[in-house]
Amino acid sequence: MAKWSINDSAKIYNIDNWGAELFSINKKGNVCVHPSPNSKYSIDLKVLVDDLIKRKIKPPILLRFMNVLEGRIASIARAFRNAIQDNNYPAKYQTFYPIKVNQQRQVVEAIANFGKKYNIGLEVGSKPELVAAISMSSGSKLPILCNGYKDTEFIETVLYATRVGYDITIVVEKLFELEKIIELAKKTGINPKLGIRVKLSSRGIGKWSTSGGDDAKFGLRISEIIAAIDMLQKNDLLDCVKLLHFHVGSQITKIDKIKNALIEGTRIYVEMKRLGVNLDFLDIGGGLGVDYDGSKSSYFSSVNYSMDEYANDVIYQVKNICDEAGVPCPNIISESGRATVAHYSLLVTNVLNHNTQVSSTDFEAILSEPEKLSPTVKKLVDIYKSIDRHSLREDYHDTIQLIQESVSLFNLGYLNMNERANAEWICSKIIRKINSIVEKLKPIPDELQNFQLSLRQTYFANFSLFQSVPDSWAIDQLFPIVPIQRLDEKPDVLASIADITCDSDGEITSFVGENGRTKALPLHKIDTGEEYFIGFFLIGAYQEILGDMHNLFGDTNAVHISFNKKTNYRIDSVITGDATWESLKYVQYDSHEILKRVRNNLEQDVALQKVSIEESSHFLELLDKTLQSYTYLGE
Ligand SMILES: *Cc1c(COP(=O)(O)O)cnc(C)c1O
16 A cells, blocks of 8 residues: 555645645645745744744744734735736726624734725724724725614714825615715715615525525615605715616625626626616625635535636626726725734634544453353444454344343343443444454445544543534534644544533534535544644634633634744734633632632531542632633643
8 A cells, every 4th residue: 555645644734726826735644824825935834833832822823924914914905916917907906804703903913904005994893893983994095885773873983084185986775874964064064975785686596595585684776766866866965876886795606606696796887877877886895715625616605716717707797897887987995804804814723533443351351251141232332243244234133133132221221331331342343343344445435424423522622612613513614624743644533522611512513624514524643642723714804703601612723924034933912812700700700709718618518527628729729820820720
């Protein structure tokens, strides 16, 4: 058999297909991150994590690579620049980053700074997001788009922001908002910059398809647009409308869904121009997807198109329809959030232990003394001894039946604890023996592939699914998970990944594999005594803010890293994760109060001589230390 190579690992984890030329495996067998697609430079993740641990930064650690973020902004801009050139498109393209996808100050700051040369803007959907965007836009005067429902305070703030020099467009989502806007514009004498969001009848696809379609939550129907134009005209404000917006959902997996929306949206733009609305911009919303599993399919963790195809389709369709109608082409805006930030962050954590098979010498003894065994266990031993490739399927089914029988007999009182343990042990030996035969069959027959699942072991990793990859739980989204070391060795365990919450939902049983989705993740045996780290990739979009505090596991440590030619990497900042007292504070516990209460209680027992002073103070010390420490597991 040929020796296992890093290429074999790249294949089984499908890295080259989801990695967007940003992730690869180096000669040492470690995963590395490239500062830009296909760059000859790279940061070795295993070296980085070892160095972070030397700095006393403990896993789980969220790693944020701002260079990667910048690279993605540049890629999207390049795709549109090329499409504009190739199609002789007579207007411009601009990205507005929707900050709901990741509002972290440093992320938005990086986008604002780096994006300046691409004329990037920010899109917001709430008052807190508006304030964040205004703070980022101060000085640089980044343009801002406001979507979402808006109240009087929101609208008034935007109007005065416009008066003092900010470039903010209010996108009208509902007709009743427009009445408020008109009223406030009259009252303040400030003319707003307006956009109109239309409710297309075209839908997206998949989990977010209801963002579009006639029953969508946001946007005006066609008849409402006509009414809006009428209202604005009567109030002499129609010239304020500069932008038409639609958004048919996130992670649109099929290019033809995008085309349908574009055709309908551009037709509405053309007709509004004909009605005398002075539109300059067509804002096509988000939806540009990320190929999380690398399958290039219309499965919902993937997309069946590339970024270049997306840009080209947008430009081509819009131009085609405008040319046909003899209407000037609009400047195009896209609100690509997921595609901008998904790649920039990843979580690395250690595997704590796994369900190793017990094999004490007592168990081995049962093989040599079958006459002492209960009939059920004896039958299992016979199967184990006689198994061969011709009897596989039958033996497997018999084994399953016998193990069920052993449980029934135990429940009825005919088997004792030792006998049931024997049955369990011999059963797992049979399954491993079957597997050693199955592995040599090529291809593995379908019904036996499912059998391999019964070999799946649980690896416990030091993280909370609910905090770090909530969409894996909420909507079964796939994220690539890869061990960051030993990729020059064959991983010979099939595993599922369980987190450390006390929730049985806190387990991942679907993974990115060679042929799309697989039900088990190949991992290495952990017997070297060395820490074994796994990475969760492409988690920069939505996960950081949707994460919750199930079991009071708080924010993880986060480290911002930039590429540096001399030292390979540089730590730009470290954001310490929540300590136990901080997690408790979210649910209204005060750490001083806790210590005081426990101390009072202990003093009563000291007074009654139930507890010694030393024991009491040692316990208080431990409690205090726990309050100060990370919510995740240490040594
Ligand atoms: C959420 C949202 C986006 C972002 O969509 P992505 O698919 O992440 O790019 C863009 N525009 C609006 C109006 C949104 O609500």
